[in-house]
Amino acid sequence: MSERKASGDSGRATIRHVAERAGVSVASVSRVLSGNYPVSEELRRRVMKVVRDLDYVTNAHARSLAGGGTPTVAILINNITGAAFTHVAKGVEGAASLRGWLSLVGTTGDDPERELALVNLMRQQGVAAVILLGGAYDYEEYQLRMARFARSLDAAGSHLVLVGRPPLEGDVPATTVDYDNEGGAYAMASHLLSAGHRRVLILPGHAELTTAQGRLTGARRAFEAYGVPFDPKMVLHGPYDYEHGYDAVEESLRLGLDFTAVLAGTDVVAAGAMQALRAAGLRVPEDVSIVGYDDIPLASQLTPQLTTVHVPYEEMGRVALRAVADRREGGGSRRKSGDGDHLVLGTHVVVRQSVQPPPVP
Amino acid sequence: MSERKASGDSGRATIRHVAERAGVSVASVSRVLSGNYPVSEELRRRVMKVVRDLDYVTNAHARSLAGGGTPTVAILINNITGAAFTHVAKGVEGAASLRGWLSLVGTTGDDPERELALVNLMRQQGVAAVILLGGAYDYEEYQLRMARFARSLDAAGSHLVLVGRPPLEGDVPATTVDYDNEGGAYAMASHLLSAGHRRVLILPGHAELTTAQGRLTGARRAFEAYGVPFDPKMVLHGPYDYEHGYDAVEESLRLGLDFTAVLAGTDVVAAGAMQALRAAGLRVPEDVSIVGYDDIPLASQLTPQLTTVHVPYEEMGRVALRAVADRREGGGSRRKSGDGDHLVLGTHVVVRQSVQPPPVP
DNA sequence: CTGAGGCTCGGAAACGTTTCAGAAAGCGTC
DNA sequence: GACGCTTTCTGAAACGTTTCCGAGCCTCAG
Incomplete structure (x- = not known):
């Protein structure tokens, strides 16, 4: 707030300037502007004119201090x-x-x-x-x-x-x-299992992240419900990003892990996984199925379009x-x-x- | 700001409360907290203790009003x-x-x-x-x-x-x-032209959008530089979204437009275009080349990875x-x-x- | 014609800070 | 020993609003 009282006006107009110039009290100006109290049409017109002339705006800080203020x-x-x-x-x-x-x-x-x-x-x-x-x-x-x-x-x-x-x-x-994070994961895993998949690579996310833990738990519950043995070696933790999806699948392939589906913790991770699969010459979904989580716009923009869990973020x-x-x-x-x-x-x-x-x- | 003076404290602590409880003046508390003036160690300790005890925080509105305040x-x-x-x-x-x-x-x-x-x-x-x-x-x-x-x-x-x-x-x-919007478009179009493309579908964006206009101008300049005739019928305007990319290509294909490359106004538009191409049984880039603009993460996550113009947004x-x-x-x-x-x-x-x-x- | 009751409006006291102008205290110097 | 200078702190005046309280005026009934 550097001062520059050189040319005429100086600084921004305050409610006092408006009041003086309109020949009314400060209180009246406030009343007109806030609209909380009844005012005569004459006063309103007079004040509003000056407000427009001076291009006056209320100081939000002062207003908040005094009680009013926008939440x-x-x-x-x-x-x-x-x-x-x-x-x-x-x-x-x-x-x-x-x-x-x-x-x-x-x-x-x-x-x-x-x-x-x-x-x-x-x-x-x-x-x-x-x-x-x-x-x-x-x-x-x-x-x-x-x-x-x-x-x-x-x-x-x-x-x-x-x-x-x-x-x-x-x-x-x-x-x-x-x-319902866990419920979504349960449903998603069930979808995969009911399609006949038994060996699925799970990329739930960072091990410490509560979201990832919930998604993993949901998936595990689905495996139990379907009586499919759950293999911890098929679970790879990592951040929710494209690179992790890519690297995890690449690594799994290199290690010769046997899987027919990927349960990704996120659509973005799924995108990375899909890319890695394709880079390895595998087709999605003919050779390997893949699902995501979140249902962000990306999900429907991938090829093939991604089956995923819709989360009502907005x-x-x-x-x-x-x-x-x-x-x-x-x-x-x-x-x-x-x-x-x-x-x-x-x-x-x-x-x-x-x-x-x-x-x- | 409902009042609730019922139990003891009532409302949040003000600088005055701190001052009273520490047995010093309001000004001194302000000095200690703002750190703009020298204060004795003794005073600082005394004030800081009360501040912690009361869990006091300065009111940003009051501070701004009085002159200080965070920009x-x-x-x-x-x-x-x-x-x-x-x-x-x-x-x-x-x-x-x-x-x-x-x-x-x-x-x-x-x-x-x-x-x-x-x-x-x-x-x-x-x-x-x-x-x-x-x-x-x-x-x-x-x-x-x-x-x-x-x-x-x-x-x-x-x-x-x-x-x-x-x-x-x-x-x-x-x-x-x-x-350098136009320059980027010029370079991008040149890249396409120097690869030998002559019939390229251009999706610059919404016709009224300045960004789109610049990108179109850049492309047109490149065509001139390469002595390639510029066909206005190959330009399709529309919003910068996935759907527009998809629809524009689908429509062009249906109309039997002849093109070997797509110059998209945006990476997202390119993604849509790519999908439409693929849906029509065309391969990218073997049958049709495609480029984007922006270089958002999506660009390197598509298959094939998208050649695009990098814009230093951050x-x-x-x-x-x-x-x-x-x-x-x-x-x-x-x-x-x-x-x-x-x-x-x-x-x-x-x-x-x-x-x-x-x-x- | 007078007094009560409504409307409008103005004066002034908040709101919680910062900072300016001084006052009290401590110190060295002549 | 008194004077002047620092140093450290205090009182009080801003900052720009909102809102309470009360004063003036007008209207209308008695």
């Missing part, structure tokens, strides 16, 4: 470039702007320190809620860390919402919005925002403040073209 | 889900957080009204700059609209930065950061933020304030596997 939610995402959770952000933003709320997006880059810094920053901003997106590593530490965040935000009159993460244990003031964003709004509206008539909600949305398998019964040997 | 930039993007420009956002955010700046992201959804509302909202917030991402439709109106934005923000002590958009005409206080974001920071630091010693900069970054062709000489008939 704002902060969305914290680990990587704005990663496909899946940007859809959640989109959902939140859409729902927010529908209510006239403002939403900010911050990127943590999977760095705990940056995450902490951002949460604190948002707390300073006095946001209505901080919405954290994406799976969590290290369950124990996750619980501790989130509990701290939740209490800290709660004390500041804000609220913590966790999307795509497991619920918090104990009496922690936070809301979690998740999807809807999750909308639900998250509604939870915040409800809580805020609810105010005192809310049930005992301090306890959180845990909302779970359903998933379902989207059958496309990447699965076929295994080839007869 | 903030607003990133406005039309679709957070679209791949290319999220990388710009990432670049801005990275550079911003490196300086301790804050960045917000807003989504316009290509809606002019929403764009206007967001710009005004950001102006209220007193952001250091508003960074608008993505190509523009309707050049004339674009110039008018942006000039208005620029002047409005400038008057409010903020600054407008346009990324991936053409420079503004006249003396408008804005900075534009662009890439770098553009960093450059945009640096421009804002420079201008702010520069302050008065800057050359005549009011005129803007226009920065252009280079592009280059990334050769991968999707181009081959045309088949001999």
Whole structure:
């Protein structure tokens, strides 16, 4: 805010300038602009004219300080470039702007320190809620860390919402919005098994990631349900990216692992796997079937189109925002403040073209 | 901000609470926390202890009002889900957080009204700059609209930065950061032509979009340079999405258009085109070559890997933020304030596997 | 004609910081 | 021993709004 009082006006116009120039009180200008109180048509016209002339805009900070202010939610995402959770952000933003709320997006880059810094920053901003997106590593530490965040935000009159993460244990003031991760994996694996596959390569994701653990558990349950022995050697952990999918399949092929299908933890991983298969001269789905998870646009753009699990990401964003709004509206008539909600949305398998019964040997 | 003075504390702790409890003045607490002034070790310890005990955080709005405050930039993007420009956002955010700046992201959804509302909202917030991402439709109106934005923000002590958009005409206080769009298209088309292609289907994008116009112009210049007649019937306009790529190729095939290569306006369009080609039983690149533009991750994940034009999106974001920071630091010693900069970054062709000489008939 | 009751509007007190102008205290110097 | 200078801290004035409280005016009934 460098000062430059040189030429005439200097700085931006304040409500006082408007008041003076219109020959009315500051209070009246505020009344006209906020529209919270009745004003005579004459006054309104006079003020609005000056407002337009001076190109005046209300200072949001001053307004927030004085009581008014637009409710704002902060969305914290680990990587704005990663496909899946940007859809959640989109959902939140859409729902927010529908209510006239403002939403900010911050990127943590999977760095705990940056995450902490951002949460604190948002707390300073006095946001209505901080919405954290994406799976969590290290369950124990996750619980501790989130509990701290939740209490800290709660004390500041804000609220913590966790999307795509497991619920918090104990009496922690936070809301979690998740999807039926394990159920989706169960259904997806069942789809593969019912097509006749018995030897399937599983790429659930990073071993420490709660999402990956859930997907693996779901798959294992399906194997049990079908009475198919589960071979831990067929499980390869790794990050949710294209390279991992590619490398894992390449490596498996090199080791001579015997499989007729790939159960990928993510559509992007599936894309990498598909590429590796093809590079090795194998056809999808004739020689090897392959399925993904998430149902991002990429899934229907691959050749063959990918059979995958649909996750209602955008809807999750909308639900998250509604939870915040409800809580805020609810105010005192809310049930005992301090306890959180845990909302779970359903998933379902989207059958496309990447699965076929295994080839007869 | 519902009041709940019931149990003890009530609301969040203010600097006054800290001051009283530590037995010092409000000013001293502020000094300790901001670190702008020297303080005795004793005082610092005493204050910090209370700060921790009360879990106090400064109110960002009050701070901004009083003069301090974290510089903030607003990133406005039309679709957070679209791949290319999220990388710009990432670049801005990275550079911003490196300086301790804050960045917000807003989504316009290509809606002019929403764009206007967001710009005004950001102006209220007193952001250091508003960074608008993505190509523009309707050049004339674009110039008018942006000039208005620029002047409005400038008057409010903020600054407008346009990324991936053409420079503004006249003396408008804005900075534009662009890439050599036409040059990239020229190089890409040349690559195709030098491989021997003569009949190429061009999918530059939406006819009104400045980006698309530049890409088409670049391609046309290459045709001229190679002395190859340019056939307007081989140009199909449409949005930058997968469906357009698919539909355009399908339609062309159905009309019996004769071509040996596709010059897509975007990697995503190329992906759609590739799929349509394959659905028609044509092989890429043996029967038809295909190239994209943008070099998003998808490009190297397609089969075959896509030859495309690399655009330094993330770098553009960093450059945009640096421009804002420079201008702010520069302050008065800057050359005549009011005129803007226009920065252009280079592009280059990334050769991968999707181009081959045309088949001999 | 007078007094009660509505409408509008203005004055001024918040809101929670930062920072300027001084005051108190400690120290060296003449 | 007094004066002036640092050093460290405090009181109070901004910053730009919103909103409570009350004053003036008009209308209408008695």
